Amino acid sequence: MRSFGKWLGRILLALVLAAAALGLWKIEEIRRLMAVNSLFEPDRIVRNFSNMDAAFLHREIDRGDGPVSPLPAGEPMQMPERLDRFLTDRNATSLLVLSGGKIVYEDYLLGTGPKDLRISWSMAKSYLSALTGILVDNGLIPDLDAPVTDYVPELEGGAYSNATIRNVLNMATGVTFDEDYLDKGSDINRMGRILALGGEMDTFAADLTETFAPPGEQWKYVSIDTHVLGMVLRAAGGKPVVDLMSDYVIRPLGVERAPYYLTDGTGVAFALGGLNVTTRDYARFGQMFLQRGRWQGNQIVPADWVILSTTASAPTSGDQMGYGYQWWLPRDARPREYMGRGIYGQYLYINETADVVIVLTAADRRFRDRTVQRDNLELFREIADRF
Template identity: 60%
Template sequence: MKTILRWTIRIGLMLLLAALVLGLWKREEIARLWAVNTLFDESRIVANFSHMDRAFLTVPVARGDAPVSQLPPGAAMTLPEGAAEWLEARSVTSLLVLHDGHVVHESYHQGTDPEDLRISWSMAKSYLSALFGILVEEGAIASLDDSVTAYAPALEGSAYDGASIRNVLQMTSGVTFNEDYLDYYSDINRMGRVLALGGSMDGFAAGLSDREAEPGARWKYVSIDTHVLGMVLRGATGRDIPALMSEKVIAPLGLEASPYYLSDGEGVAFVLGGLNMRSRDYARFGLMYEQMGEYQGQQIVPRDWVAASTRASAPTKPDEIGYGYQWWVPRGARPGEFLARGIYGQYIYIDQQAEVVIVVTAADREFRSEGVHQSNVAMMRRIREAL
């Protein structure tokens, strides 16, 4: 009996020691996994969204040497009735309104401040669209009807084999992908764990093998499609996205601070949702699109690309929101009205006719509830009309 007890104690001590060694060896990965699993907790979400570099691997995006471009103040606007209640209900962390290039409202909430580098989530997709348009004009991409595998051969044999670049830009790849953030085992959450544990996003994309529709046949929002676009651009240029984004998009805008991307374990930027920057810098990007790709006298994104990418060209259903090349077009939109959109309430709303840009960042845990997105668009339109 004593012998069995001694062996039990020894085995227990050995297992405890092994757990401690494993914990020390993998402490960074374990910490990141824990951070992902608590990222959206009510007590943490606001701080997490302003400090994503505490939880994930990152890569910088140099702001360049240009002086900070000025966003001059305009006459302060009065927000429409109900805006205060909306700000609280939607857990808004910042609201910035530009009219005719002037700041007419800027406020920060939930204990955040103007210097916070805020997570874009899927607003980052619209940034990649801008970069794509520039490189298409420069000739790095021969045609949007080329197969993605022509530039990203690692995708041969995957669910993306046979899909064109245009299919992927419009979210009509047909790839099977579960984007349910509330399902622990969904593809989007599996992808998040790959990112947190330092895995390969390229490998994750290449490992997708199932299709639910033929490319181009049906629209379905699939976030990993944007990573594939990043693979295409890297294959076409031989350069990484942060360097390209810095040179082609970020540096000409004269941002206040250098942004950063979340990254995987291979240093590949999380281009589908990992861009982090200040609210005023999101506004500079929005202003550039409001001005048809021009900013302070420089044509940054080709005008034709701005027009094509922000037009509802994807085969969405009549009662669905419209979609272009990684840009959203709200229902009932008038010409020149479109938006970048991210989960948990992130928006860059643009109305070219009214010369309005509205940046909203938030930590809205109810963002997927019925009617929330529509109410957000309605409030942004009300702000536009109040100018």
Template identity: 60%
Template sequence: MRTFGKWLGRVLLALLVAAVVIGLWKREEIARLLAVNSLFSEEKIVHNFSHMDGAFLYAPVSRGDGLTSELPYGPETELPETVDNWIAARDVTSLVVLKDGAIVYENYFQGTGPEDRRISWSVAKSYLSALVGILLDEGKIASLDDQVTKYAPTLKGSAYDGASLRNVLHMASGVTFDEDYLDYDSDINRMGRVVALGGRLDDFTAELTETFTEPGSQWQYVSIDTHVIGMVVRGATGRGIPELLSEKVIAPLGLEYAPYYIVDGSSTAFVLGGLNMTTRDYARFGQMYAQGGQWNGQQVVPEAWVQASTSPTAPTADGQIGYGYQWWIPVGAADGEYMARGIYGQYIYVDTARDVVIATNAADRKFREAGVSDQNIEIFREIATSVSGGT
């Protein structure tokens, strides 16, 4: 019996040592998984959205060697009282308004500040769209009607086999993908755990096999389509997205702070929602689009692409919000009115006719409730009218 006890003690000690070793080996992955599981909790969400580099692997995006292109300040503008109510109701953390390229309103809330690099969520999709337009102009990508498998051959045999680049830009791939952020077992949340645990998003995407319709026939917002766009860009250039975005977009804009991307275990950028930068720098990107893709006399994004990508060409249903190439066009939009939009209240809103750009970040846990998106758009329109002298 004493011999058995000694044996059992050794076994338990060995198991304890193994558990400690495995725990140390996996502690970073476990920490990231725990962070993901509490990412949107009420008491942590504001802090988390400004410190995503503490929860995920990440890669810096160089701001380049050039000087910062300072945004000028215009006359300070008092916004309508309804905006104050909206800020409180929607848990807004930052709001920057540009009129004629100058800051006329800037404020930060809930303990955040101008240096916070905030998570973009799906606002990042519009940045990737800009890269596509540049690469088309350079001839690196031959045509929007090229099959995605031409540039991403690992997708042959997957649900994306037969889809074109235009299809995925339009969110009309026909691929089955559950985008329910509130369902732990949804595809979008499974994908988040892949990122947190250091998996490969390319593998995750190639393993998707189900479709619900033919490519190009129906609009359905499917965030994984944007990852496929990223695969196309990487395949067409042989380069990573952070490096390309830095060279083609970030460096020319002269950002104040270097952004960063959340990345997966293979250092592939989470292009569908992992870009982090200051609210002021989000506004700068919107202003460049409002100026037809120009910044400081340089054509950063081709003007024709700015127009094409922000036009409602996707096959959305009648009366539904419009969609272009990774940009949203509100119902009843005036010419040149469009926006980048992300979950929990991230926006870059552009009103080209009034030369107004609004960038806002939020931690709105009620962003999916009926009427919230429409309310946000109406507030943006009210702000644009107000800073334009009521016209």
């Protein structure tokens, strides 16, 4: 009878511990969901954008043990007189300007600093494009017109059944996906909640079934296309995107701080917008592209891919901006002028002719206003014209 009592006590203790562990797990899940719901609140947004790892599942991208690559200071340049007002109006958190590969202007605002790992949002898409070009060059993706289902069979029967790798690069898949960040019921925000609750992004993509046009016919910006691109890269490269990005981009760049990706519950990178990098390291990536993929004497991204991916090739129409392979081009783009862009005012502006790279990070609630977008471009061009 005494041994039965001990056995029963152990069972009860195990149940209590299991219940406590389950409770802690639920508390963590609820905390992440609350973080999503308050992510863009005016009194929290700046701090949140520098501390995404405090609220979400994430994984560091190994920078290796190599030295930090040089990003030398140049002679400080006089900026446009309206810059201070611009930075205030845009709720900017940092602005860095490179001319000739040297820092000629650098400022941090609203309590942020050079060591902050700032959320990229959709600037991350341009990083994934670079990784795609590297895998293509290595023969791991021999044909951009191959169906994505050749690499990701679980997408068979869904919205991506007939889409090619080029279609997802161009965002011309015709997949129906609501990208309205201001509508809490939109697909993009449903996806955010799945991320917060530790769900599976791959399942979310595979479950999409609706299309609005055949692949390749119409351009529409849908971020889930970039996640599908990430699925293809994982299959082709045989590693998670986090590891591929470390091997082929982050280590060769010699970044100052190891960046990180937000991840879903299975550890899959939120590759369409979950990259967190310092402002100076965004500038390193931009300068590498300006130099046609070369950095510190090494060819990181193939030069022909740099040209191909930053040339307008998507079937945009009317007053839409030009779009390449996960890079934006102004409607009136100057020669070799292109951008990575993210919501709330994240920009990586590259003007090869002027030899200028500009990084802007912000918490700008007016980021969707076309007048604001145009004003941002005009300021970048004003700066570039000084060189």
